[in-house]
Amino acid sequence: MMDIRKEIENRYEEMQAVRRHMHKYPELSFQETNTKAYIYEQIKDLPLEIERDVGGNGLRAELHVNDDFKTVALRADFDALPITEENDVAYKSEIDGIMHACGHDAHTAMLITTAKILCAHKDTLPVNVVFIFQHAEEQLPGGAISMVEAGVLNGVDYVYGIHVSSKYPTGMLGYNYGYKHAAADSFHFKVMGRGGHGAEPHVANDPVVAAASLIQQLQTIVSRTVDPLKSAVVTAAMFNAGSAFNIIPNNADISGTVRTFDKEVQDKVITRMEGIRRGIEESFALECELEYVKGYPAVLNSDELVDMLLEATEGKTEFISSVEEVELSMGGEDFAYYLEKVPGVFFNIGTMNKELETDYPHHHPKFDIDEAGMQAGVEAYLRLITNFREV
Structure with a gap:
């Protein structure tokens, strides 16, 4: 022995x-x-x-x-x-x-x-x-x-x-x-507007405001889409836009991570993100792209x-x-x-x-x-x- x-x-x-x-x-x-x-x-x-x-x-x-x-x-x-x-x-x-x-x-x-x-x-x-x-x-x-x-x-x-x-x-x-351990995914939104002078936002199409709205809507995914008895995390961890205080930029970028255990919950999160993407485009009359990468299961x-x-x-x-x-x-x-x-x-x-x-x-x-x-x-x-x- x-x-x-x-x-x-x-x-x-x-x-x-x-x-x-x-x-x-x-x-x-x-x-x-x-x-x-x-x-x-x-x-x-x-x-x-x-x-x-x-x-x-x-x-x-x-x-x-x-x-x-x-x-x-x-x-x-x-x-x-x-x-x-x-x-x-x-x-x-x-x-x-x-x-x-x-x-x-x-x-x-x-x-x-x-x-x-x-x-x-x-x-x-x-x-x-x-x-x-x-x-x-x-x-x-x-x-x-x-x-x-x-x-x-x-x-x-x-x-x-x-x-x-x-x-x-x-x-x-x-x-x-x-x-x-949870599935570990990543996402990246690219919001594409039209830049301009900070003093004349009406002749630009501000992607920063649209991106801010997008981030707020992401916070509703877990609270209003996911079963409260199941786990999910949606975190917008990076927000990059602009180069000066008086210039409206052309683009804004948002990146973050999604963590889930249940495959059905993961699919719901992805579906809601795609819905938010389309809504941002329609509401702000600009373009919005979503790249979602599934990480480890x-x-x-x-x-x-x-x-x-x-x-x-x-x-x-x-x-x-x-x-x-x-x-x-x-x-x-x-x-x-x-x-x-x-x-x-x-x-x-x-x-x-x-x-x-x-x-x-x-x-x-x-x-x-x-x-x-x-x-x-x-x-x-x-x-x-x-x-x-x-x-």
């Missing part, structure tokens, strides 16, 4: 070193050339069937145990963000303007460590395991969709993924039944597989401090593409430690993690795999 505490403790410093190396040398989405090579070096000598450059910069590594067994995939992303790091740590990013401000370095370190431990216990496992190392989660269209199209889930029956969280205390496992967990995760982590655990149901997130996550193909679960591991100042929000220039939380993530994976049963 696997001694989980001993296995994780024996590899903790190695896992920490992997995470810190990745933190020092981050790469942006779709540019992860050195990162993918580093990951390959970490796993190349393990008894894995490794595919490189899957769907771009991704890697797929399969631990095949038995033809008659089900196959479970575990996924980690490894891209960074265009943020200048402000932490004063030995492993601070050495790449100007780029840092791991979301924990993807930890995700990869945990998965590499999990792979090494499971490979050492291959003959005792009840399932085959596929390790998915995914590029480009942070930037549309995301790496997951291209990896799925390239066959990363071929032969896979179930999929699980972890995201560290600075909202939850170190070692806490946070789960959700049903929806976990909503992340929908399988309730049966959540139950399996909870069963695997119930009772005495070594590094998992607690197991708690957590709030939904309106943030986007391209793990959704895996869940559209096979059932699975996306869950959190807490890395927040106020004494270590690892309570800054994700995407903040001072974001960091309590690395002890990585032990809980590996434990969750090990308990899940070694106790897996067929659904």
Whole structure:
């Protein structure tokens, strides 16, 4: 029987070193050339069937145990963000303007460590395991969709993924039944009028006034179109128009984001936006264009597989401090593409430690993690795999 505490403790410093190396040398989405090579070096000598450059910069590594067994995939992303790091740590990013401000370095370190431990216990496992190392989660269209199209889930029956969280205390496992993350869309309105002198608005056709009306009408979508028992967010986050106080511009631009869980709600929001666009054109006698881009779909967990995760982590655990149901997130996550193909679960591991100042929000220039939380993530994976049963 696997001694989980001993296995994780024996590899903790190695896992920490992997995470810190990745933190020092981050790469942006779709540019992860050195990162993918580093990951390959970490796993190349393990008894894995490794595919490189899957769907771009991704890697797929399969631990095949038995033809008659089900196959479970575990996924980690490894891209960074265009943020200048402000932490004063030995492993601070050495790449100007780029840092791991979301924990993807930890995700990869945990998965590499999990792979090494499971490979050492291959003959005792009840399932085959596929390790998915995914590029480009942070930037549309995301790496997951291209990896799925390239066959990363071929032969896979179930999929699980972890995201560290600075909202939850170190070692806490946070789960959700049903929806976990919202669909993350973007929109852009271009209002095209006719410019002129600020003192003579009657001979111009002011796009600023029309755009202001448009923004006000957007605020009615959630309050007057969406079922109040369902969730939606419509945020106009950018308004650009004009160059001087006394000049009416030709155009005004509005950009923002829409977050929904339910596909029907998403369709209603889009329909209302199109209606508002037509109304602005008719009311103000100008042109108005709408570009709506659907981002990542909503992340929908399988309730049966959540139950399996909870069963695997119930009772005495070594590094998992607690197991708690957590709030939904309106943030986007391209793990959704895996869940559209096979059932699975996306869950959190807490890395927040106020004494270590690892309570800054994700995407903040001072974001960091309590690395002890990585032990809980590996434990969750090990308990899940070694106790897996067929659904």
